[in-house]
Amino acid sequence: MEMKRLFGRPLGRGLVLLALVGTAVAGLQIGTAALGAQATSPLLPAPVVENDSAAQIETFYDTYGGRDTFTPLFRDAVETYMLAEDDVVAGDFATARARIDDVFEKYSMSDPVWTADNAVSGVRVGDIVGYNALRMLDEIARVGLGEPAVEVEPLTFTFVLVECASGVRPATPDLAESEPVDDLVLDQRLVADDYFVLRQSMQLFQMYVWAITGGERYLELDFQHVSECAEVDCCNGGNFAGIRDSDNSIRQLPEDVIEGSDMFLVTYPSSRPSDPVFESVEIVSGAMGSFDGKPNFIGNDTIFLDKDVQHGGEPYTDLERRGQLPNWLQHEYFHHLFNSFEEFDLEPELHLWFERSSWPDDFVGTFESDYFAEALNKRFYTATPSVTERISMATDTDIQSEEDLTGVYRRNPVENDWHTVEIVYENDELIWTNTAGVRCTLHLSSAGLFTDVSCPYGEQELHWQIDSSGNISITNIDGIETFDRVSDE
Numbered sequence: 001m002e003m004k005r006l007f008g009r010p011l012g013r014g015l016v017l018l019a020l021v022g023t024a025v026a027g028l029q030i031g032t033a034a035l036g037a038q039a040t041s042p043l044l045p046a047p048v049v050e051n052d053s054a055a056q057i058e059t060f061y062d063t064y065g066g067r068d069t070f071t072p073l074f075r076d077a078v079e080t081y082m083l084a085e086d087d088v089v090a091g092d093f094a095t096a097r098a099r100i101d102d103v104f105e106k107y108s109m110s111d112p113v114w115t116a117d118n119a120v121s122g123v124r125v126g127d128i129v130g131y132n133a134l135r136m137l138d139e140i141a142r143v144g145l146g147e148p149a150v151e152v153e154p155l156t157f158t159f160v161l162v163e164c165a166s167g168v169r170p171a172t173p174d175l176a177e178s179e180p181v182d183d184l185v186l187d188q189r190l191v192a193d194d195y196f197v198l199r200q201s202m203q204l205f206q207m208y209v210w211a212i213t214g215g216e217r218y219l220e221l222d223f224q225h226v227s228e229c230a231e232v233d234c235c236n237g238g239n240f241a242g243i244r245d246s247d248n249s250i251r252q253l254p255e256d257v258i259e260g261s262d263m264f265l266v267t268y269p270s271s272r273p274s275d276p277v278f279e280s281v282e283i284v285s286g287a288m289g290s291f292d293g294k295p296n297f298i299g300n301d302t303i304f305l306d307k308d309v310q311h312g313g314e315p316y317t318d319l320e321r322r323g324q325l326p327n328w329l330q331h332e333y334f335h336h337l338f339n340s341f342e343e344f345d346l347e348p349e350l351h352l353w354f355e356r357s358s359w360p361d362d363f364v365g366t367f368e369s370d371y372f373a374e375a376l377n378k379r380f381y382t383a384t385p386s387v388t389e390r391i392s393m394a395t396d397t398d399i400q401s402e403e404d405l406t407g408v409y410r411r412n413p414v415e416n417d418w419h420t421v422e423i424v425y426e427n428d429e430l431i432w433t434n435t436a437g438v439r440c441t442l443h444l445s446s447a448g449l450f451t452d453v454s455c456p457y458g459e460q461e462l463h464w465q466i467d468s469s470g471n472i473s474i475t476n477i478d479g480i481e482t483f484d485r486v487s488d489e
Ligand SMILES: [Zn+2]
Pocket: 331, 332, 335, 351
């Protein structure tokens, strides 16, 4: 019986965060204890990624033949998204604002100049030279300079790292035939250095979610490993080769982790064959799914590590990852958002936004991320329920206050008067009374739930369990007696 993980987590963590984040003061330590020395941010939980942007920019230019290899627009765009991300992480929204305004003054938002030939072979910084990242930063800076939200709470983004995979992979470059494969293992570069690659990939998207909720929610990352191998599949028409059933990998997680997650990202070993005949074969490895109505990003391990073969297949530099991955995450997430805001019918057909003529009359702009910004500003922000309400998907399994525990409880089967109990909260005291008339005071604190020393049971620690429907049961420490709440009146 796995009692430990089923029972209540420590009290009040969310409330403490709320107070700290609400003040929006730079430099406060937010979130759970950092793993080692970490920078802090007013709108991100620790640990914050320590990007040395100057060095990352230099490494990027060194890798691709020097700064002069790139057009002025390219250089301005990538350097701006790097430095403006650092600004907003540090809570310096004014400097970020100035940088972003500067770049869009030189090259107007939505202008075709953005899709002029800026490409350098083998480089990948988002679909349009970091444009999506810049528009995300634009939104973050706008919210950061506005009134701080009154209430700020975390959302949980759960990485589901599937350790191994077997099944079938493509055997021919036309993806018509498959062959068995059974020895695929997760690329450990994802795990290295406290998940640095994943944290770096996520950071801008985390702040973007904070922005689109008006600063009411921020995204905490949770990393969960699944040892049961995933089944990989391919060659059923189309060019997808990868995990067959990502839901099955999520189901391997402890129930409280599943319930406590607002979003998932399932990543697993790539099944792309290493044979050179596949070198130029485009294989789709990312997708958006849904688990219990929660967004489920699906991508193999190489999505975070190496560029697509049509972009050279080399490992991402930090600068590229910080432009490309937010672009991917934003794109996939909007599939989910358009589905959540289905009343606006903004994705009547898959990817229809790429068809400019399909846009609603009041939408301005040209590019994908213009469409996303229009959707937010002209539809979602004024919708009911709000963005915050729609994207907060976790079931709250925490007890936040004494009132959460009140109600009538029964120990089944009821064999005597001690097996029916009422818990009330009055005069700041939590009191347990059974049908036999025996009263006992309970104490709830960050240390847990305890019976008072004067109780017939003496001082005992009690545990609570809440399921996804909000049903509560309370058990003594030995797990001998369990009382289920039958009414919260
Ligand atoms: Zn898509």
